[in-house]
Amino acid sequence: MQLLSGNEATALGALKAGVRFFAGYPITPSTEIAEVMAEELPKVGGIFIQMEDEIASICAVIGAGASGMRAMTATSGPGFSLMQEGIGYAVMAEVPCIIVNVQRGGPATGLPTKVSQADVMAARWGTHGDHPIVALAPYSVLESFELTVKAVEFSLRLRMPVIILSDEIIGHMREVVKLPEEVTIYSPPPLTKSRDEYYHYDDDTNFDAPYAHFGQGYRIHLTGLTHRKDGFPTNDPKIIKWKLDRLLEKITKNREWLHLVDYQDLDSDTVIVSYGSSARSALEAKFEYEQRHNKKIGFLRLITIWPFHYQKLQSLLKNAKRVIVVEMNQGQMTREISRVIKHNAELINVNRYDGELITPEEILAVL
Amino acid sequence: MYKEIRLAGTGGQGLILAGVILAEAVGVYEGKKVIQTQSYGPEARGGASRTDVIISDTDILYPKARHLDILACLSQKSYDSYINDLKEGGIVIYDTFYVQATAANKGYGLPLAIRTRERFGREIFMNIVLLGALAEITGIVKIESLKKAVANHVPKVTLEHNLKALELGSEIGRGK
Structure with missing residues (x-):
């Protein structure tokens, strides 16, 4: 048993999942992740680099990911903005990597x-x-560890960047946890094709498939330009469409296992939908309400924020007459949920965006 | 058992570290459920700083304190800000050098800063002194557990001083 913060657990999850490369630029409230990585990576033969900024950080991480290392960076809002171009590059070039954004x-x-x-x-x-x-x-702290392990797996299976969307409360909150000694780590299947037969973006390599990385002797061409299956740029409309469909299929063909939710009492008239730290307030409000009134409240927590699984959420929320979305912004997820419930239920949003954690009382007030 | 504790003062006084040590002492060494959170400004020193520690026998969801069982203040501003969050019958502990108590609940005014300065020549160990006093007054944590947790969180060269600071706090808490 140990007392850990969410940020520390995220770093330990990454180390456990085999992350051996970290490039980043310190920024509150994510810095503890870099601190733990700087301390621990050298002990396991890994590499930690503090870069000059977040643009360089994401680029270094992409380089490491393309070279077969499990690579991660951690940042917060301003740094996340700077990383956006790099994230797009990683999507286009199909490079697995992890970006932690402690909001x-x-x-x-x-x-x-x-x-x-x-x-x-x-x-x-x-x-x-x-x-x-x-x-x-x-x-939670434990889930910060577990989801980081999952994020590594998802990114390797799908050959794409995966974002961990933590927040200041979860990152800085400390809980006593018992971390698992061992975790099962996904490794892409071994390459079977010869160098002559290999295309980095061949049709059978989109996900859950072997792929080469720099240094193995296979011919790899990485570019942000839209490319053919050999990685070289193209303007051929057919191939452009093929490439964008290929990227989308990483999600559409794997949505079922990608979409993680946690829920209880969904046969109730009222269901609260939330995620991240505000889901803790929401669940507390559910329990406090049930203690005072003899009536159940449904609770649905999105663990996978993206992709958003409309059909699955539609089926989970089909009995609800009232859906309450609790989040600490001006309604970003509320709009997605409104597209799920359409006009079948009343939609109420409880938002807070003054820098403080939303309280159970604010949620109880609308229950 | 469900207790909400807030340690509040000025950035640089080491209160967040004190919260971490308290949480580890009760969570790891006494087997209770615990959550520690913090709130501070962007300044390294001087801004308002506070930490909340919730201790319970059952799972804790909402991680911030709402109705304080115990409040410890090392600055006037923190006392004025949080004294009204104290439950009826709650315990307030404050440093008599930095805080002028105004509430009807007089609580425990302790010479933490002065005694720390007398003993160590500076106030740097006041956070640990506070923990010792808080343990004696509230019984929320054992001194032995605090000693173990302190050892995990302070530089080795300062451990002896920190353990002495715990003892000093415990003396002050017992009214000595």
């Missing part, structure tokens, strides 16, 4: 030491162009 108040420098969940849409659409993205939101 603080924005926009701009905003609130360095205060909590927010306002990067939900920045995680989804911060980088330009049609693209898939995966983002996971932990709500």
Whole structure:
């Protein structure tokens, strides 16, 4: 048993999942992740680099990911903005890597030491162009560890960046946890094709497939330009469409296992939907309400924030007459949920964006 | 058992570290459920700083303190800000050099800063002195558990001084 913060657990999860490369630039409230990585990586033969800024950090991480290392960076809002171009590059070049965003108040420098969940849409659409993205939101110290391990697996299976969308409360909160001694770590299947037969973006290599990395002797060409299966740029409309469909299929063909949710009492008339640290307030409000009134309240927590699984959420929320979305922004997830419930239920949002954690009382007030 | 504790003062007084040590002492060495959170400004020193520690027999969801069982203040501003969050019958502990108590609940005014300066020549160990006093007055944590947790969190060269600071706090807590 040990007392750990969410940030420390994130770093330990990454180390356990085999992350051996970290490049970053310190920023509150994510810095403890870099601190633990700087301390621990050299002990296991890994590499820690403090770069000159977040643009360089994400680029270094992409380079390491393309060279077969499990690579990660950690940042917060302003740094996350700077990383967006690199994240798009990693999507296009299909490089696995992990970006941790411990959310603080924005926009701009905003609130360095205060909590927010306002990067939900920045995680989804911060980088330009049609693209898939995966983002996971932990709500406890233990889950910070577990989801980091999962993020590594997801990124290796899908050959794409995965974002961990933590927040200041979860990152800085300390709980007593017992971390698992061993975790099962995914490794891509071994390469079977010869160098002559290998194409880095061949049709059978999109996900859950072997792929080469720099240094193995296979011919790899990485570019942010839209490319053919050999990695070289193209303007051929057919191939352009093929490439963008390929990227989208990483999500559409794997949505079922990618989409993690936690829920209880969904047959109730009222269901609270939340995620990350505000889900702790929401669950507390559910229990406090049930203690006072003899009536159940449903609770649905999004663990996978992106992709957003409309059909699955539609089915989970089908009995609800009232859906209450609790989040610490001006309603970023509320709009997604409104598209799920359409006009079948009343939608109420409980938002807070003054840098303080939303309280159970604020949620109880609308129950 | 469910107790909410807040340690509050000025950035640089080491209160967040004190919260971490308290949480580790009760969580790791006494087997209770515990959550520690903090709130501070962007300044390294001088801004308002506080830490909340919640101790319970059952899982804790909402991690911030709302109705304080115990409040410890090392600055006037923190006393004025949080004294009204104290539950009826709650315990308030404050340093008599930095805080002028105004509430009806007089609580425990302790000469933490003065005694720390007398003993160590500076106030740097006041956070640990506070923990010793808090343990004696509230019984929320055992001194032995605090000693173990302190050892995990302070530089080795200062351990002896920190353990002495715990003892000093415990003396002050017992009214000596």
